[in-house]
Each structure stands twice: as structure tokens, then as C-alpha cells.
Amino acid sequence: MKINTEKEQTMEGxxxxxxxxxxxxxxxxEYITGLLRDISKEPQIKNGKNGELYIPLPEKExxxxxxxxxxxxxxxxxxxxxxxxxxxxxxxxxxxxxxxxxxxxxxxxxxGKGGKGEKDKAxxxxxxxxxxxxxxxxxxxxxxxHPVKTEASSIAKTFPSACxxxxxxxxxxxxxxxxxxxxxxxxxxxxxPEGFHPLLKSFENGKIRTIENPQENYPFKRLEGEGVxxxxxxxxxxxxxxxxxFRFSVIGEPIFNLEIxxxxxxxxxxxxxxxxxPAACLPIAEAISGDESAANSVAFCTAVEKxxxxxxxxxxxxxxxxxxxxERIHSHLGDLAGMATDVGFPRITSPFLILREEIxxxxxxxxxxxxxxxxxxxxxxxxxxxxxxxxxxxxxLENFEGRFEKAFRTAMSSSSLIDRFSxxxxxxxxxxxxxxxxxxxxxxxxxxxxxxxxHPYGIYGKIPPERKVLSTGDVLSRxxxxxxxxxASRALIRKLVLEIPAGPVxxxxxxxxxxxxxxxxxxxxxxxxxxxxxxxxxxxxxxxKVRTASFCNWKAVEHAVxxxxxxxxxxxxxxxxxxxxxxxx
Amino acid sequence: MTPDFPNLxxxxxxxxxxxxxxxxxPFYMSLIKKVKAAAQGRKGPRLLQNYYDLRKLLHREVVYSxxxxxxxxxxxxxxxxxxxxxxxxxxxxxxxxxxxxxxxIIVFIYLLAIExxxxxLCGLDAGSTFGGMGSxxxxxxxxxxxxxxxxSFAALAYVLKTVDLHExxxxxxxxxxxxxxxxxxxxxxxxxxxxxxxxRLPVDNPATHLELTMINEAMILEQSGKNLALIELTHxxxxxxxxxxxxxILVPVGLSGGPNMGDLAVSGLLVxxxxxxxxxxxxxxxxxxxxxxxxxxxxxxxxxxxMMAFFFSAxxxxxxxxx
Numbered sequence: 073m074k075i076n077t078e079k080e081q082t083m084e085g086x087x088x089x090x091x092x093x094x095x096x097x098x099x100x101x102e103y104i105t106g107l108l109r110d111i112s113k114e115p116q117i118k119n120g121k122n123g124e125l126y127i128p129l130p131e132k133e134x135x136x137x138x139x140x141x142x143x144x145x146x147x148x149x150x151x152x153x154x155x156x157x158x159x160x161x162x163x164x165x166x167x168x169x170x171x172x173x174x175x176x177x178x179x180x181x182x183x184g185k186g187g188k189g190e191k192d193k194a195x196x197x198x199x200x201x202x203x204x205x206x207x208x209x210x211x212x213x214x215x216x217x218h219p220v221k222t223e224a225s226s227i228a229k230t231f232p233s234a235c236x237x238x239x240x241x242x243x244x245x246x247x248x249x250x251x252x253x254x255x256x257x258x259x260x261x262x263x264x265p266e267g268f269h270p271l272l273k274s275f276e277n278g279k280i281r282t283i284e285n286p287q288e289n290y291p292f293k294r295l296e297g298e299g300v301x302x303x304x305x306x307x308x309x310x311x312x313x314x315x316x317x318f319r320f321s322v323i324g325e326p327i328f329n330l331e332i333x334x335x336x337x338x339x340x341x342x343x344x345x346x347x348x349x350p351a352a353c354l355p356i357a358e359a360i361s362g363d364e365s366a367a368n369s370v371a372f373c374t375a376v377e378k379x380x381x382x383x384x385x386x387x388x389x390x391x392x393x394x395x396x397x398x399e400r401i402h403s404h405l406g407d408l409a410g411m412a413t414d415v416g417f418p419r420i421t422s423p424f425l426i427l428r429e430e431i432x433x434x435x436x437x438x439x440x441x442x443x444x445x446x447x448x449x450x451x452x453x454x455x456x457x458x459x460x461x462x463x464x465x466x467x468x469l470e471n472f473e474g475r476f477e478k479a480f481r482t483a484m485s486s487s488s489l490i491d492r493f494s495x496x497x498x499x500x501x502x503x504x505x506x507x508x509x510x511x512x513x514x515x516x517x518x519x520x521x522x523x524x525x526x527h528p529y530g531i532y533g534k535i536p537p538e539r540k541v542l543s544t545g546d547v548l549s550r551x552x553x554x555x556x557x558x559x560a561s562r563a564l565i566r567k568l569v570l571e572i573p574a575g576p577v578x579x580x581x582x583x584x585x586x587x588x589x590x591x592x593x594x595x596x597x598x599x600x601x602x603x604x605x606x607x608x609x610x611x612x613x614x615x616x617k618v619r620t621a622s623f624c625n626w627k628a629v630e631h632a633v634x635x636x637x638x639x640x641x642x643x644x645x646x647x648x649x650x651x652x653x654x655x656x657x
Numbered sequence: 658m659t660p661d662f663p664n665l666x667x668x669x670x671x672x673x674x675x676x677x678x679x680x681x682x683p684f685y686m687s688l689i690k691k692v693k694a695a696a697q698g699r700k701g702p703r704l705l706q707n708y709y710d711l712r713k714l715l716h717r718e719v720v721y722s723x724x725x726x727x728x729x730x731x732x733x734x735x736x737x738x739x740x741x742x743x744x745x746x747x748x749x750x751x752x753x754x755x756x757x758x759x760x761x762i763i764v765f766i767y768l769l770a771i772e773x774x775x776x777x778l779c780g781l782d783a784g785s786t787f788g789g790m791g792s793x794x795x796x797x798x799x800x801x802x803x804x805x806x807x808x809s810f811a812a813l814a815y816v817l818k819t820v821d822l823h824e825x826x827x828x829x830x831x832x833x834x835x836x837x838x839x840x841x842x843x844x845x846x847x848x849x850x851x852x853x854x855x856x857r858l859p860v861d862n863p864a865t866h867l868e869l870t871m872i873n874e875a876m877i878l879e880q881s882g883k884n885l886a887l888i889e890l891t892h893x894x895x896x897x898x899x900x901x902x903x904x905x906i907l908v909p910v911g912l913s914g915g916p917n918m919g920d921l922a923v924s925g926l927l928v929x930x931x932x933x934x935x936x937x938x939x940x941x942x943x944x945x946x947x948x949x950x951x952x953x954x955x956x957x958x959x960x961x962x963x964m965m966a967f968f969f970s971a972x973x974x975x976x977x978x979x980x
Contacts, residue, residue, distance in 0.1 A: 305868070309868070414870075416953035
């Protein structure tokens with residue numbers, strides 16, 4: 073595992089050059105060992121099934137590690153809790169069969185000591201917190217395992233994006249973070265009774281007794297002063313959109329604070345997956361966010377395939393990429409149209425919507441689902457897509473190109489549209505790392521990060537996509553980046569169709585069923601980095617954690633609207649196009 | 658010379674003009690929607706859709722917010738009454754012998770202001786978030802549009818040397834070459850006033866569902882049923898009247914009679930009515946195309962748009978002074 077040759081150059085120069093030099097030729101494992109040398113004499117780094125590294129950290133070492141990670145500019149990708157995590161002691165031997173992981177042996181020496189598992193089990197802490205980080209220059213994800221009992225220390229002051237995760241964990245598991253600065257509930261609203269923690273293993277899925285008329289109100293941040301007033305908007309909106317509450321604090325029209333409240337549509341997806349065989353969880357993964365079903369199903373399947381050691385046939389990898397890029401195209405087309413609608417310019421909107429509808433129809437022809445549901449399967453694809461259809465898709469995309477360019481030119485030649493887009497809703501580059509903003513909105517603010525090139529999966533290692541990075545961070549640059557990504561996806565699909573090999577699309581299922589284990593996978597969904605972590609115990613999913621890009625990106629809207637005026641909010645929000653369902657599982 | 662009361666011509670005018678305006682107004686709302694839809698490649702609503710909508714709303718129950726007062730209950734009727742009164746100021750078929758004062762342009766401006774004032778009160782009355790926001794926006798913008806309107810109509814009065822709309826129309830329809838360069842200039846101002854007063858793009862987006870961006874629509878969000886129907890009707894009457902002012906100044910062709918018309922032929926009235934219908938339809942198409950050609954402006958840039966109207970009117974006055 074060599075250093076990834078990721079060109080994560082920022083628009084304002086390469087501030088990491090120094091750090092890069094120092095790490096040259098160092099593997100991720102060596103790097104983290106070196107980093108933790110002062111804290112822990114011998115960090116027991118384990119290699120995960122999908123290239124990620126697991127580093128166990130007891131409480132004391134954890135406290136010392138957090139500032140180091142902060143100093144080294146680690147980026148928090150996710151934080152989740154697992155109850156009764158047992159690791160994968162039993163199958164250590166089996167893992168080597170595949171021989172895919174070159175470092176397994178080394179790893180064995182360090183981590184997999186035979187008796188350790190059993191000794192720990194007796195007094196095992198109830199919960200294990202998983203902190204997933206990435207570091208510029210490495211394609212591997214660093215996952216720190218932190219065993220805790222009833223409370224844990226908060227890292228939200230150091231890594232601001234941890235705030236929502238910690239609140240989520242408190243709601244789900246009842247695990248307390250005594251030093252957290254925000255202890256409000258997150259996904260459990262006032263109607264849920266005290267002591268209700270649905271993600272505990274002791275909690276049975278069933279009917280919930282909610283509080284009829286909750287007396288408590290959610291404490292929004294109060295800002296007072298002369299002429300300050302608050303505008304509550306939502307969760308019910310005038311349009312047909314998902315529910316979310318926006319609390320603006322304004323003086324006249326300019327917004328000086330926005331607080332969002334989500335989680336009005338909690339479906340208990342993570343709990344629903346528990347106790348089911350992995351194959352039964354695939355439809356659940358597809359339902360996480362309606363318009364990101366391909367991304368989520370590929371992410372889920374990749375995790376399961378990695379932990380089970382399944383090798384996806386090459387043709388299936390190509391087909392998956394075709395679907396992922398189609399999904400990106402229709403998602404971005406919807407955004408481009410939506411941005412024009414929100415400035416009251418439906419004449420610009422229409423051509424984009426027409427193209428989007430045509431892509432939906434292509435989806436339908438290829439997979440039988442306009443939203444690409446039911447196409448991906450664990451181990452490959454449910455069905456092959458005949459070459460003839462792929463060629464038709466390619467020739468359609470030929471025709472698509474000219475019309476798309478015409479629509480884009482019309483938009484960009486309207487001075488009134490440009491006037492509305494430029495300088496609106498700027499997301500500053502310095503927010504990207506602390507909030508882990510990803511996807512087109514981060515690329516419009518100067519971050520070159522893309523999961524497809526930084527942590528390649530599937531076919532993207534071989535056929536990387538083109539990237540467009542702009543630095544302004546306003547609505548206009550998001551409009552341009554999304555348009556550029558539509559072009560890039562179109563070009564990529566055509567390339568994939570040209571090069572696709574013949575062959576099977578589904579690898580035979582493992583004879584003994586899917587092995588136990590856990591793996592983390594990441595996919596670049598249209599909205600950005602999506603993270604799935606699957607833990608299979610005794611052949612059943614024991615814990616399924618999903619973090620879509622929207623979960624992190626929602627925080628961006630609170631910053632993007634500052635100093636803008638209230639009537640510009642819908643445009644800014646649309647330009648970010650965040651998923652409510654994807655945030656609230 | 659003040660005509661005697663009651664005079665037949667004026668009574669007929671009251672019935673005919675007001676009835677006609679009331680009847681045709683919803684049509685132009687639908688027509689503009691249709692034009693905008695066509696510009697987007699959609700089919701759009703039927704041309705009579707607004708009539709169906711009004712009928713539907715008239716049968717619906719009215720729901721009042723518990724915090725609302727009498728203002729909410731009175732405004733729909735009051736506003737429609739005010740606009741019907743204003744319709745007497747703008748002859749669309751023939752010019753009657755009107756009693757003094759009817760036709761005064763200043764009174765006309767402030768009749769429209771009364772309507773705006775009560776709509777804004779209504780927005781505040783229900784106590785909802787968006788109503789108050791809409792009212793505050795509408796009032797701050799009207800502080801800018803009102804002087805603009807006064808200047809525009811002053812320019813009109815200056816060019817035609819009268820403050821009476823009836824007389825203005827009589828002059829324009831009587832002159833051999835009705836369109837003078839200064840009238841074209843002031844027409845641009847009038848066009849902008851139509852756009853602003855009827856809450857159209859780029860000032861306000863009548864088709865949006867985004868509460869936070871609304872101005873006019875936000876004030877009437879709490880209206881329902883019959884009251885909403887009346888408000889919608891009032892709005893369309895206002896649009897027709899403003900359109901009629903522009904049409905009768907710029908292309909008065911077909912407008913029957915001068916102030917001394919005694920015997921009006923039925924066929925003449927029909928031709929006049931038809932002529933107005935066609936001219937207004939053309940103007941509605943122009944408005945629809947104009948709306949489709951640009952996006953909504955930023956709220957705080959709107960005064961710039963109003964200033965254009967102000968500028969053209971001021972220019973007209975200057976030209977008239979130095980001509």
C-alpha cells in the first residue's frame with residue numbers, strides 16, 4: 073500500500089507539500105505507527121477488508137491522540153457506535169485464503185494475538201466507538217476503535233463535524249458525552265419518551281409509545297437585540313419537498329444566523345437492517361435516499377463483497393460505473409434546473425428537465441427502474457445489460473451533448489441569471505476540512521477531493537473521471553461544477569461502453585454463505601462522499617452504519633447563507649441540493 | 658362645464674365599463690400563463706382556467722386564522738370595491754361624459770395605493786411568518802415605486818396637458834398621429850409600472866411556491882375560499898386597468914367617441930370592445946414574453962428597476978419643458 077498519487081492540490085497552493093515530503097514512500101500503516109509512537113508503545117493496527125486500517129485506542133491513549141490528529145489535519149469522515157463489538161478473532165486464519173491483502177501477515181503479528189479476544193470478551197466494554205478519519209496523501213481510511221462503557225469524551229470541539237454524530241449516538245445508544253457543548257437531542261424529537269434508545273440491542277423493533285403533547289420545545293439558539301427577529305420556516309413547506317425546519321435570525325432581510333433542524337422522517341434504517349442476512353439488506357440500502365439508490369446499493373454491496381472476499385466480475389464493475397454516472401447526470405440535471413427555477417427563470421429550467429426525463433427513461437430501459445433500483449446485487453449485477461442497449465445509450469448521449477451544451481449556454485448568457493448566481497451563498501474553503509464537506513459543493517469551493525480518485529473503487533482506479541475544481545464557492549461556481557460533472561459523466565459512460573469486456577456479471581455466491589466480518593466502503597454519490605460500514609456476525613448483519621454526504625453537507629448551508637438575504641435562501645439551499653432522507657435514516 | 662346628473666351616457670358607462678373589465682380580467686391572467694408556458698415548451702393551462710379557478714374558490718369555505726381581526730374579513734370586499742371604482746377612471750370601450758373628479762389621475766394612483774395598503778394590512782393580520790415578511794417587503798418597495806408612479810403619471814399629464822385620464826384618452830384618440838416620441842418614452846415607464854404593480858418578474862415571481870422569496874403572494878398566503886377568489890379577481894382587474902392605461906395612451910385606435918358622444922351605436926361598442934380585447938391580448942403576450950426573458954432580480958436591486966421608470970418619466974418631462 074503505497075502513498076496514493078492523489079493530486080489533492082488546492083487552488084491556493086500546496087500547503088501540504090511539506091507534510092507530503094515527510095511521508096514519501098511510507099505506507100499508511102508505517103505512518104500511523106510513527107505518529108502514535110509517543111502515545112502508544114505498540115499500536116495494534118489491523119488491516120480492514122477494504123484497505124482501511126483499524127487502530128484500537130483505549131481511553132487514555134485516545135485523549136492524547138485527538139490533538140495529534142488535529143495537528144496532522146486528519147479529516148473526520150464518520151463516527152459511529154457499535155454495541156458488543158467482538159472484532160473478527162475467529163476468522164483470522166481464513167482471511168488469508170484470498171491472498172489479496174499483502175500485509176495480512178505483518179498484521180497478524182501485531183494485532184491478531186490468539187488469546188486476546190477471549191480474554192477481552194469477558195469484561196468487554198458495552199460499546200465501541202469507531203472514528204473514521206482520512207488524511208491527505210493516503211487512500212486508506214484510518215478507523216480508530218475506542219471502547220467505552222457509559223460515557224465518552226466529546227471531540228466536537230476539535231472536530232466540529234463530530235457534534236451531530238455524538239448527538240446521534242446519545243439518542244441511539246444512550247451513551248453520554250459529558251463534555252459535549254451541544255447535548256440536545258438529534259433524531260429523537262420531543263415526542264419520544266425519556267430513556268428511549270432504539271439502537272440498543274435490548275430494544276425490540278415495534279410500536280413506539282410517543283408523548284402526545286410534548287411540553288418541551290427544542291431549544292434553538294436565541295439571539296437577541298434591537299431589530300432582531302426569528303423566522304421559523306418548515307418543517308411543512310409550500311412546495312412538494314422533504315421536511316426540515318429552518319430557524320433564521322435576521323435583522324430586516326440579512327440573515328445573521330441560521331439553525332437547521334432535520335430528522336423529521338426517521339425510518340430506523342440502521343435498526344431495520346440488524347438481524348437480517350446481507351442480501352435482505354440490499355433493498356433497505358437502496359431506499360436510503362430515493363435518488364441515490366445506485367450509489368448506496370453499490371456502497372453496501374462493496375462492503376459486503378469485501379468482507380466476504382467476493383470478487384466482482386469486471387463487466388459488472390463497468391456496468392455499475394455506468395449506472396453510478398447516469399445517477400450523477402440525472403441528479404445534477406435536476407439541480408441545474410432547480411437553481412434556474414428558484415430565481416424564477418423557468419425558460420432555462422425546461423431544457424434541463426427534459427434532458428433529465430430522458431435520462432430517467434434511459435435508466436428504465438437499462439434496468440427496469442427509473443431510479444436504478446434493483447439493478448445491483450451482492451457480487452455483481454442482478455442482470456446483464458446487453459451490449460445493444462449500451463450502444464443505444466452511447467448514441468443517445470451523443471445526441472444529449474449538443475442539447476445540454478445549448479441549454480447551458482443559454483443559462484450562462486443570461487446576465488440576470490448570472491447576477492443572481494454570482495456572489496450568492498459563498499462556502500469558504502476553510503470550512504471544508506472541519507465540516508468534511510464533499511461532493512460538487514466542495515469542488516466548487518476549491519477542494520479537489522473526489523472519492524472516485526482519492527479512494528478508488530470499482531473501475532474508477534482504471535478509468536478515473538475528469539474533475540472540475542473552482543474556487544469561488546458561490547452558487548454560480550456550483551452551477552458550473554455540476555454542469556462540468558454532467559459532461560464528465562457523459563464522457564465517462566461513453567468510454568465505459570467502448571471498453572466494456574464480455575463476461576459474467578455476477579460472481580457465484582460463496583458456498584458457505586457470507587463470512588462474518590466487517591468492512592467499510594466509500595462511494596462518490598452525486599452529492600458527495602457516502603460511507604457505509606457493515607458488520608456481519610453469525611451470517612446476519614449486526615450493525616449497518618450509513619453516512620451519506622448530506623449528513624455532513626447540511627452544515628454548509630448554515631454558513632453559506634450568512635450575510636445573504638432571506639429571499640436568496642431557497643436558491644442557496646437548492647444549489648447545495650441536500651437530501652433530507654439521506655441524512656435521517 | 659359639468660354634465661347633468663344622472664346622465665345616461667355615464668350610467669351606461671358605469672355598467673358597461675366595469676362589467677367588461679370584471680369579465681375579461683381573468684382571461685389575461687391565463688393568457689400570460691399560457692405564453693410563459695409556451696416559452697418553456699409546455700402546454701400551459703386552458704385560456705379559461707382562471708374562470709374555473711375562481712368558480713371553484715367561490716364555492717370553498719373561508720378559513721380564518723384565530724389571531725386575525727376584522728381587517729382580514731373586510732379587505733377582500735373593500736379591495737374589489739376600490740378597484741371597481743378605479744375602473745371608472747379608465748374607459749376601455751367608450752369615453753363618457755363623466756362627472757368631475759372621475760378620471761383624475763392622482764385619485765387613480767391613490768385608489769391603487771388603498772388596495773396595496775389593505776393587502777399589506779391583511780398580510781400582517783393573520784400573524785403568520787410569511788404574511789408579515791411579504792407586507793414589510795411590499796411596503797418598503799412601495800416607498801420607492803410610489804414616487805416613480807407619481808412622476809410617470811405627471812409626465813403623462815405634462816405631455817397631454819391634463820390630469821384627467823378620460824381627457825387624455827380623448828386627446829390621444831382624436832389626434833391624427835397619436836404616438837409622439839415623448840409618449841413612447843412615458844409608455845416604457847407605464848410598462849414597468851404594470852410589471853411592478855402586478856407583481857411580475859423580475860420583481861416578484863407569481864408562479865413560485867417558495868414562501869421566502871415572495872412579495873405579493875406572501876401577503877395573501879392566509880387567504881382562502883371565497884376571499885381568495887375576490888383577491889385574485891381584484892388583482893386581475895388591477896392588471897387590466899393598468900394595461901388599459903398603456904393601451905389607450907399608445908394605441909387608442911377603436912376607443913369610441915369623445916366627451917360629447919350622445920348617441921352610441923351598439924355595433925360601435927362591439928367593435929370597441931373587440932378592439933380592446935385584441936390589443937390587451939397582444940400586450941399580455943408581450944408581458945408574458947418579457948417575464949420569460951429574465952430571472953427575478955435580487956430584492957435589494959429592485960429599486961434600480963424602478964429607477965428606469967423614474968428616469969424615462971423624468972426625461973419625458975425635461976423634453977417637454979425644453980421642446
